[in-house]
Amino acid sequence: MARQTVTPEAQKERYLRAFDSLELNGATQDPSWVRALRKAAIARFKELGFPTTRRGNEEWKYTDVRPVAEAAFQILVPSAPARLGASEVERFTFGEAGWPRLVFVDGVYIGGLSSVPALSGGVRVLSLAKAMAMQDGLVEQHLGRYADYESNAFTALNTAFIHDGAFVHIPDGAILGEPIHLLFLYTAGDQEPVSHPRVLIVAGERSQATVVESHGGLSEGRYFANVVSEIVVGAGATLRYRKVQRQSDPAFHITTTQVALDRDGTFSSMNVDIGGGLVRNNLNLLMGGEGCSCTLDGVYLITGAQHVDNQVIIDHAKPYTTSRELYKGILGGRARSVFHGSIIVRKDARKVNAYQVDKNLLLSNEAEADTKPAFWIYCDDVKCGHGAACGQLDEKMLFYLRSRGIDEEEARKILIRAFVTEVIDSVKDEPLHAYIDELAMAKLQSM
Amino acid sequence: MGETKSSPLLEVRDLRASVGGVEILKGVNLQVWPGELHAIMGPNGSGKSTLANVLAGNPAFVVTAGEALFQGENFLIMRPEERARRGFFLSFQHPIEIPGVRLDNFLRSGMNAVRKSRGLGSVDVLQFNRMLREKAQAVEIDATLLARAVNEGFSGGEKKRMEILQMAVFEPMLAVLDEPDSGLDVDALRIVAEGINRLRRSESATIVITHYQRILNYVVPDKVRVFVGGRIVQSGGKELALEVEAHGYDRFEEAAKAPPASV
Numbered sequence: 001m002a003r004q005t006v007t008p009e010a011q012k013e014r015y016l017r018a019f020d021s022l023e024l025n026g027a028t029q030d031p032s033w034v035r036a037l038r039k040a041a042i043a044r045f046k047e048l049g050f051p052t053t054r055r056g057n058e059e060w061k062y063t064d065v066r067p068v069a070e071a072a073f074q075i076l077v078p079s080a081p082a083r084l085g086a087s088e089v090e091r092f093t094f095g096e097a098g099w100p101r102l103v104f105v106d107g108v109y110i111g112g113l114s115s116v117p118a119l120s121g122g123v124r125v126l127s128l129a130k131a132m133a134m135q136d137g138l139v140e141q142h143l144g145r146y147a148d149y150e151s152n153a154f155t156a157l158n159t160a161f162i163h164d165g166a167f168v169h170i171p172d173g174a175i176l177g178e179p180i181h182l183l184f185l186y187t188a189g190d191q192e193p194v195s196h197p198r199v200l201i202v203a204g205e206r207s208q209a210t211v212v213e214s215h216g217g218l219s220e221g222r223y224f225a226n227v228v229s230e231i232v233v234g235a236g237a238t239l240r241y242r243k244v245q246r247q248s249d250p251a252f253h254i255t256t257t258q259v260a261l262d263r264d265g266t267f268s269s270m271n272v273d274i275g276g277g278l279v280r281n282n283l284n285l286l287m288g289g290e291g292c293s294c295t296l297d298g299v300y301l302i303t304g305a306q307h308v309d310n311q312v313i314i315d316h317a318k319p320y321t322t323s324r325e326l327y328k329g330i331l332g333g334r335a336r337s338v339f340h341g342s343i344i345v346r347k348d349a350r351k352v353n354a355y356q357v358d359k360n361l362l363l364s365n366e367a368e369a370d371t372k373p374a375f376w377i378y379c380d381d382v383k384c385g386h387g388a389a390c391g392q393l394d395e396k397m398l399f400y401l402r403s404r405g406i407d408e409e410e411a412r413k414i415l416i417r418a419f420v421t422e423v424i425d426s427v428k429d430e431p432l433h434a435y436i437d438e439l440a441m442a443k444l445q446s447m
Numbered sequence: 448m449g450e451t452k453s454s455p456l457l458e459v460r461d462l463r464a465s466v467g468g469v470e471i472l473k474g475v476n477l478q479v480w481p482g483e484l485h486a487i488m489g490p491n492g493s494g495k496s497t498l499a500n501v502l503a504g505n506p507a508f509v510v511t512a513g514e515a516l517f518q519g520e521n522f523l524i525m526r527p528e529e530r531a532r533r534g535f536f537l538s539f540q541h542p543i544e545i546p547g548v549r550l551d552n553f554l555r556s557g558m559n560a561v562r563k564s565r566g567l568g569s570v571d572v573l574q575f576n577r578m579l580r581e582k583a584q585a586v587e588i589d590a591t592l593l594a595r596a597v598n599e600g601f602s603g604g605e606k607k608r609m610e611i612l613q614m615a616v617f618e619p620m621l622a623v624l625d626e627p628d629s630g631l632d633v634d635a636l637r638i639v640a641e642g643i644n645r646l647r648r649s650e651s652a653t654i655v656i657t658h659y660q661r662i663l664n665y666v667v668p669d670k671v672r673v674f675v676g677g678r679i680v681q682s683g684g685k686e687l688a689l690e691v692e693a694h695g696y697d698r699f700e701e702a703a704k705a706p707p708a709s710v
C-alpha cells in the first residue's frame with residue numbers, strides 16, 4: 001500500500017488547525033490553567049517544528065523522525081475510540097483481575113475496561129481528564145512542570161494536546177503492594193490516528209509503589225503514539241516504574257519520561273521495547289535531592305526494519321546521588337538501535353556515583369547498534385564510568401553447550417535468552433516478571 | 448556393533464590439526480581400549496588441550512590430516528553435539544562461565560538431547576533434579592550451586608568438581624579429562640579422583656591429561672603417554688609418570704624432533 005505523505009511544514013499546519021478546532025469545540029469546559037498550558041505549548045511547537053538530523057543536532061543525530069513528520073495521519077484530535085471487548089484486552093494484562101488498571105484506547109480512557117478498586121493508604125488512580133475536570137490541586141501543581149516543552153517539539157505537541165491519560169497519586173507514607181497498570185492500546189485501522197497520552201505520577205514522601213505503563217497494538221496498522229509521562233518521587237519514596245512497548249511493527253512511538261527525585265528517593269525503571277517501527281524513548285532524571293538514587297534497566301528486542309533509540313539523561317544536581325543503567329539489546333534483520341546515555345554532574349554534587357552499560361547482541365550482519373555515552377562532569381569528587389559491548393554470540397560458550405549434546409540451534413537460543421535474562425530478572429513482582437519474560441521469549445522465538 | 452570387544456574404543460591415526468594457520472598437532476597416534484585408563488603428560492603448550500578439543504569437535508581447530516575412529520566410526524566428521532550423544536565427554540581445562548544459564552537447566556537440556564538421539568523420552572524436571580542432587584552430593588557439591596548460572600563465580604576447585612559431576616550425569620563411553628587436578632587442594636583432589644574411579648566401567652575408558660604424578664596415586668593408569676611437540680613420543684606403564692616427574696621432559700624433546708612413529 002503506497003502511503004500518502006505531506007511535507008513537515010504542511011504537517012505542522014495540520015496540527016495547528018487541529019489545535020484550533022479543539023479549542024473551539026471541546027476544550028472550552030477545561031480549567032483555564034490547562035488551556036493556558038496548551039496554548040503556551042502549541043506556540044512553542046509552532047516555533048520549533050519537527051527536529052531534523054542536520055549537523056550539530058546531537059540529540060536527533062541517529063534518529064530521523066521525518067517519517068513521523070511526513071505521515072498523513074487522518075485523525076489528529078482525540079475521538080470516540082473503537083469499542084472493544086474485554087477479551088481483546090486480556091492478552092495485554094497480567095496479575096489479578098482486581099488489581100488497579102486503567103485502559104485507554106487511542107489515548108482515550110475507557111472506564112468499562114478498567115478496574116479501579118479502592119486502594120489502601122488513599123492511593124488514587126484515575127483518568128487525567130477526570131482529574132483535570134475535578135480541578136485536582138495536585139494536578140495543577142505538577143502537570144507540565146517537569147517535561148520540557150520549550151525545547152522538545154514532541155513534548156510541546158503532547159502538551160498542546162493534553163486531553164486524557166492517567167493520574168496516579170501515592171500519598172505520603174502509603175505502601176501499595178499490587179502494581180498499578182496503565183494500559184494504552186492502539187487500534188490504527190485505515191485512519192492512522194495520532195494520540196498524545198499523558199501520565200502524571202506523584203509519589204509522596206516515604207511512599208512505595210510500582211507503576212506499569214504499557215503500550216500495545218491491537219492491529220498491525222500504523223499510528224503515532226506521542227507519550228509524555230511526568231513522575232515526581234518524594235523524599236524517601238520508592239517508585240518502581242516499568243514501561244512495556246509492544247505496538248505494531250509500523251507504529252511510531254515517541255515518549256518522554258521526566259522524573260524528578262527528592263532527597264533519598266529511589267526510582268527504578270525497566271524499559272522494554274518489543275514492537276514499533278520507529279521508537280524513541282527519552283528518559284530524563286533530575287537527581288534533585290541528596291542521597292537519591294536510580295536504577296534504570298532496558299531491553300530492546302528488534303528485527304526487520306525496527307529502529308529503537310533510547311536517550312537517557314541523568315542530571316546529578318545534588319551530592320551523594322547514585323545512578324546505574326543497564327540496557328541490553330538483541331538485534332536481527334536490519335534493525336538499528338541507539339543508546340545515548342548522558343550523565344551530568346553539577347558543580348557541588350560531591351560523591352556522585354554513576355555507571356552506565358549498554359550491550360548489544362547482533363544476530364545479523366545488517367543490524368547495527370550505536371552506543372554513545374556522554375559525560376558532563378563539573379565536580380572532582382565523583383565516580384563515573386561506562387561500559388559497552390557489541391557483538392555476536394560467544395563461540396566458546398556455544399561450544400561448551402554443544403559439547404554436552406545440545407544442538408547448535410538450541411545452544412544459540414539458550415545463549416540469546418540468557419543475554420536478556422540478566423535484565424528481565426531485575427523485575428521481582430512475579431506476575432509482572434512472567435508477563436515480560438513471556439513477551440520477550442515470544443519475540444526472540446520469532447527473530 | 449558386536450565388534451566393540453575386539454576393537455579399540457578410540458583409534459587416532461596420524462592426526463594433524465592447526466589453529467590460526469599454525470600446526471599444533473603433528474601426527475598423533477593413539478589407541479584406547481574399553482576398560483582402560485590413560486594418562487597423558489606433557490609440557491605447557493605441547494598441544495594436549497588441542498588434542499582434547501579436536502576430539503570433542505571444537506570448530507576453532509582445523510584438522511588437516513589423519514583420522515579418528517570412535518567405536519569404529521569416523522569421528523571427525525561429526526558435529527560436537529553428535530559426538531557427545533555417542534558417549535564422548537570432555538572435562539574442560541578451563542570451564543567457561545555462562546551468565547544467565549542455570550546449571551541444572553543446562554544439564555537437563557543436554558541430557559534430554561542425548562536421550563532423544565537414542566530414541567528415549569525426556570526426563571522429568573523433578574526426577575532429573577533429584578538425580579543431579581544425589582550425584583552432586585557424591586562430589587561434595589553444595590546443592591545451591593546447581594541453581595546458579597553455569598560456573599559463574601565458582602571457585603577453581605568448584606569448577607573442576609562440577610565437570611566431574613557433569614561426567615557422572617552423562618556416564619560417557621570415553622571421557623577426556625583435561626587437567627582435572629590442577630588448582631585443587633588435597634581434599635578436592637581426593638573427591639575428584641574418587642569421582643573418576645567410581646565411574647570406571649569395563650566397557651568405557653578414560654583419558655586423564657595431567658602435569659602431576661599426584662593424581663595418579665589415586666587414579667591408577669594402565670598406560671602413560673608422554674606428549675611433546677604435538678605428538679605422543681613415549682608410552683609406558685604407570686612408572687613412566689614417576690620418571691617424568693623426576694626428570695622432566697628434556698630427554699623426550701629429542702624424540703619429538705624425529706619423524707612420528709606409530710604407537
Ligand SMILES: Nc1ncnc2c1ncn2[C@@H]1O[C@H](COP(=O)(O)OP(=O)(O)OP(=O)(O)O)[C@@H](O)[C@H]1O
Nearest residue numbers: 466467471489490491492493494495496497498507
Ligand atoms: N585458540 C587458539 N588460538 C591460537 N593459538 C592457540 C589456540 N589454542 C591453543 N593455541 C596454541 O596452541 C599451542 C598448544 O596449546 P594447548 O592448549 O593445546 O597446550 P597444552 O599442552 O594443553 O598446554 P598446557 O599444559 O599449558 O595446558 C599453544 O602454543 C597455544 O598457544
Ligand SMILES: [Mg+2]
Nearest residue numbers: 495496497540
Ligand atoms: Mg592444556
